[in-house]
Amino acid sequence: MHNNNEQPRDKNLPLVITAHIVCWICFLSIPAFFNPRLFGKGPLSLIQDIFEPPRLINAAYLVILFYANTYFTIPHLYFRHKYVPWLLTIMASILVFALINNSMAPPPQRSFGGPGGPPRFPSMVSSFHLFMLIIVYAFSFITCLYRQYHKIKEDGLNTRISFLTAQVNPHFLFNTLNSIHSLALQKSDKTSDAIVMLSGIMRYSFNEGSWEKAELSKELNYITGYLALQQLRITDEVTVKITINNQQTGQTIVPFLLIPFVENAFKYGTNGEDPSEIEIVISADNNKLHLLVVNDIVPTRDRGHSTGIGIKTTRQRLHMLYPDHHKLEITTSDNKFTVQLHLDL
Numbered sequence: 060m061h062n063n064n065e066q067p068r069d070k071n072l073p074l075v076i077t078a079h080i081v082c083w084i085c086f087l088s089i090p091a092f093f094n095p096r097l098f099g100k101g102p103l104s105l106i107q108d109i110f111e112p113p114r115l116i117n118a119a120y121l122v123i124l125f126y127a128n129t130y131f132t133i134p135h136l137y138f139r140h141k142y143v144p145w146l147l148t149i150m151a152s153i154l155v156f157a158l159i160n161n162s163m164a165p166p167p168q169r170s171f172g173g174p175g176g177p178p179r180f181p182s183m184v185s186s187f188h189l190f191m192l193i194i195v196y197a198f199s200f201i202t203c204l205y206r207q208y209h210k211i212k213e214d215g216l217n218t219r220i221s222f223l224t225a226q227v228n229p230h231f232l233f234n235t236l237n238s239i240h241s242l243a244l245q246k247s248d249k250t251s252d253a254i255v256m257l258s259g260i261m262r263y264s265f266n267e268g269s270w271e272k273a274e275l276s277k278e279l280n281y282i283t284g285y286l287a288l289q290q291l292r293i294t295d296e297v298t299v300k301i302t303i304n305n306q307q308t309g310q311t312i313v314p315f316l317l318i319p320f321v322e323n324a325f326k327y328g329t330n331g332e333d334p335s336e337i338e339i340v341i342s343a344d345n346n347k348l349h350l351l352v353v354n355d356i357v358p359t360r361d362r363g364h365s366t367g368i369g370i371k372t373t374r375q376r377l378h379m380l381y382p383d384h385h386k387l388e389i390t391t392s393d394n395k396f397t398v399q400l401h402l403d404l
Contacts, residue, residue, distance in 0.1 A: 087118040089191070117159050117188065121195050124152055128199035129206075138207065153192070160188050235260070235285075238292045249291040256288045264315075272311035275343060275404065279305055282321060282341070289325045297329045298336045306344040310404045313380050317341070319369035320352045320398045327396065328354030343404070350400040356391070377402075 136145035235257055242250045263281045286301055293299070324337045335355040342349050370389070377385050377400075384403035391397070 083118075083122060086191070086194075087121065089187070117156075120156060120159055121191060124156070124192075125195045125199050128196065129202050133199060133203040134207075138203070149196075156188075156192055232261075235288065238289065241292050247291075253288055253291050256284055256291075260284050260288070271313070273314040275307055275310045275312045275348070276305060278312050278314060278317070279303055279341065279343075282318060285318060285321065286339070293325070293329055294331050296332065296334045298334075300336070300338045302340045302342075304342045304344075306342075307346070307404065310343065310346065312348070312402075312404060313376065316373065316376060316380075317350055317400070319373045320350060320400065323369055323398075324352050324354035324396070327356060330357050333357045346404045348400075348402040348404055350398065350402075352398040354396050356394050356396050 132145060132148050135141075136148065239250065239253045239257060242253055260281060263277065263284075283303060286299070290299060321339060324339065328335050328337050335357050336353075337355075338351070338353040340349070340351040374387065377387060381402060386399075386401040388399040389397070
């Protein structure tokens with residue numbers, strides 16, 4: 060499946076790498092600021108201390124340990140309940156860390172006592188470095204938990220979006236088949252044309268329905284085909300005013316997002332007997348799309364059996380897919396049903 064989130068992630072990658080580098084530099088510089096040997100010696104001494112070979116080895120180990128925990132040890136062992144191998148990796152990493160820090164300790168600390176002095180045991184890990192190790196483990200756990208939570212949330216959202224999209228397509232198909240059925244009952248010559256139009260519409264549904272985004276021009280052509288199909292079945296009692304103006308090039312939109320509003324106008328604005336009027340205006344310019352649908356409310360036999368799933372589902376899809384980039388207004392007044400949608404593409 061096409062993933063439209065790849066491009067934004069690629070654009071943010073340099074920023075993410077830079078943030079990681081800055082955070083690591085700040086974190087690994089902490090011991091130098093609390094080293095009593097460097098008090099009052101200026102920033103140059105701090106920089107020299109940071110770049111001492113033992114310090115660099117320790118820093119490199121902490122960095123490797125963090126990413127190894129974040130991307131392998133915790134997700135592949137701890138989250139999969141392999142606690143014994145996970146505990147063994149922790150013990151091994153602590154042992155390696157202790158050996159590295161022991162190599163960094165000053166000579167008096169590594170001796171078993173100087174001449175005339177009491178015996179002293181080696182200080183394997185200083186309190187500061189032990190604290191840094193704990194922070195690395197803690198942050199790797201926090202990072203893994205956040206990534207797992209984000210993945211569960213994203214998977215749940217994608218599942219729900221797929222479910223809602225699946226609801227839209229059958230809803231549209233059933234209504235369209237009803238339209239063709241009406242033409243067939245009338246033995247209209249337009250029936251064959253309607254079947255050809257439906258074939259084109261369904262081809263678009265299968266080709267574009269599995270994509271997260273579709274070209275705006277194709278989506279508007281799809282709506283145009285739907286309107287032509289509807290106009291084959293309506294009587295002269297219905298006046299339809301259609302204006303579609305697309306000034307955008309290369310812009311995309313979520314498939315089947317607009318059609319429920321258009322479909323709703325024909326479902327509740329026509330009954331084949333009473334005069335009615337439908338107005339549909341779609342315009343796209345400056346990365347913004349405006350939709351206006353106005354229809355008279357006329358008595359229909361289908362209304363009592365309607366579940367209202369089309370408008371309800373589309374409202375949910377808008378909230379999930381364009382959470383802060385749309386404004387939807389639906390009003391009923393003077394026996395007219397009006398839908399206005401403003402969408403940032």
